[in-house]
Every structure is written in C-alpha cells, then in structure tokens.
Amino acid sequence: MKARVYVSFKPTVLDPQGQTIHHALNGLGHKSIAxxxxxxxxxxxxxxxxxxxxxxxxxxxxxxxxxxxxVMEDYRVEFLD
Amino acid sequence: MKARVYVSFKPTVLDPQGQTIHHALNGLGHKSIAxxxxxxxxxxxxxxxxxxxxxxxxxxxxxxxxxxxxVMEDYRVEFLD
Incomplete structure (x- = not known):
C-alpha cells in the first residue's frame, strides 16, 4: 500500500516561487494561467x-x-492500494 | 478551474532526499514506512x-x-472544477 502526502503553503502565506513560475509562464505566452x-x-x-x-x-x-x-503549511494525506 | 501538476523522479532515478526522510522516519520509530x-x-x-x-x-x-x-522526471496533470 502507498500513501501520498501533499504539503502546500496556507492560502494566506505568500509563495514567491509560485509567483515567479506564474510570471515566467505568462512571459512564455501562457495567458490562461491565473x-x-x-x-x-x-x-x-x-x-x-x-x-x-x-x-x-x-x-x-x-x-x-x-x-x-x-504554522505555515497545509497538508493532505491520500491512500492508494 | 484549477489544474494540479505532480512531478516526481522516474523510478530508476536515485532520490537521496526521499531516502534521508525515510531513514529519519525509521529513526523516529515509524517502522511501517518502507x-x-x-x-x-x-x-x-x-x-x-x-x-x-x-x-x-x-x-x-x-x-x-x-x-x-x-529526462529524469515523470509528471501527472489533474484537473479540478
């Protein structure tokens, strides 16, 4: 059996790495990314x-x-058989 | 609409960070982690x-x-409404 744990910043916490990727994608012409x-x-x-x-x-x-x-992150646990 | 992209090393690629976490968890007494x-x-x-x-x-x-x-990584795209 496997488990998957997903960890991400809470919505209220600034994510500069995500913002950089967002701007890079917009710069590459992917305008549908919000x-x-x-x-x-x-x-x-x-x-x-x-x-x-x-x-x-x-x-x-x-x-x-x-x-x-x-304190800063949310997590989610998922099980796979 | 949201999309989620999961990126992980291919199974044949060594993942030292994962191995370190594995050993740390075993050291903390979590013996059920393989x-x-x-x-x-x-x-x-x-x-x-x-x-x-x-x-x-x-x-x-x-x-x-x-x-x-x-070359080294697999990815998986998932859509959420």
Whole structure:
C-alpha cells in the first residue's frame, strides 16, 4: 500500500516561487494561467500488511510533525492500494 | 478551474532526499514506512472560462517543457472544477 502526502503553503502565506513560475509562464505566452502555487509531495511506500485504518493516524502524525510545518503549511494525506 | 501538476523522479532515478526522510522516519520509530520519494506539486489557477478540453494540451506542454525535466522526471496533470 502507498500513501501520498501533499504539503502546500496556507492560502494566506505568500509563495514567491509560485509567483515567479506564474510570471515566467505568462512571459512564455501562457495567458490562461491565473496563478501558480508550489508545494511538496511525498510518495510513501508502506510495509506489506499495513491496514489503512491503523496506519491513517500514524500518517497524519508524520505529515503534521515531520513533513509539514503546520504554522505555515497545509497538508493532505491520500491512500492508494 | 484549477489544474494540479505532480512531478516526481522516474523510478530508476536515485532520490537521496526521499531516502534521508525515510531513514529519519525509521529513526523516529515509524517502522511501517518502507520507502519515501519526494516530488514537487504545482497548483495552477486557470483563467475563468477555460475549457478543460482546450486547456489540457497546453497544460501537458507546460508540465513537459517548464515544470518537469522529462529526462529524469515523470509528471501527472489533474484537473479540478
């Protein structure tokens, strides 16, 4: 089983890297882009025999404590079979 | 409408950052983690009135040419209404 954790800045936090990409894309002629925000993404391979119900709490703890900074960032955990 | 682009190293490419996170998590006692790979993730806000069918080709081009390095990285584009 796999888990995916997506980490991105909270909407209220300025994202200069995303803004730079946005301006670069507009400069390249992609006028249909109204905004870009960059985030991180972790693909986590879980040990065989992991049960989603048991692992969900642990993954949430890992995302909150290790992968994301909850002061500035939001995270989202997703499970794949 | 929004698009999300996920960029990660191809499976054959070594990911030292992911390995470091993997070892750190194991060291913290999370023994159910069998592997970690890190990637990037872009949340792209599209101009109002964008039609998915028209924008899909442009987004694929942006992902391939600007956001990812297709020699080393895979990408995946996802649309949200």
């Amino acid at each position: 905004g870009v925000r960059q985030g991180k993404y972790f693909e986590i391979e879980l040990a065989p025999g992991s049960v989603k119900e048991q692992i969900a709490k642990e993954m949430d703890q890992i995302a909150r404590d290790v992968l994301a900074n909850p | 592997g970690v790979r890190q990637g990037k993730y872009f949340e792209i806000e599209l101009a109002p009135g964008s039609v998915k069918e028209q924008i899909a080709k442009e987004m694929d081009q942006i992902a391939r040419d600007v956001l990812a390095n297709p």
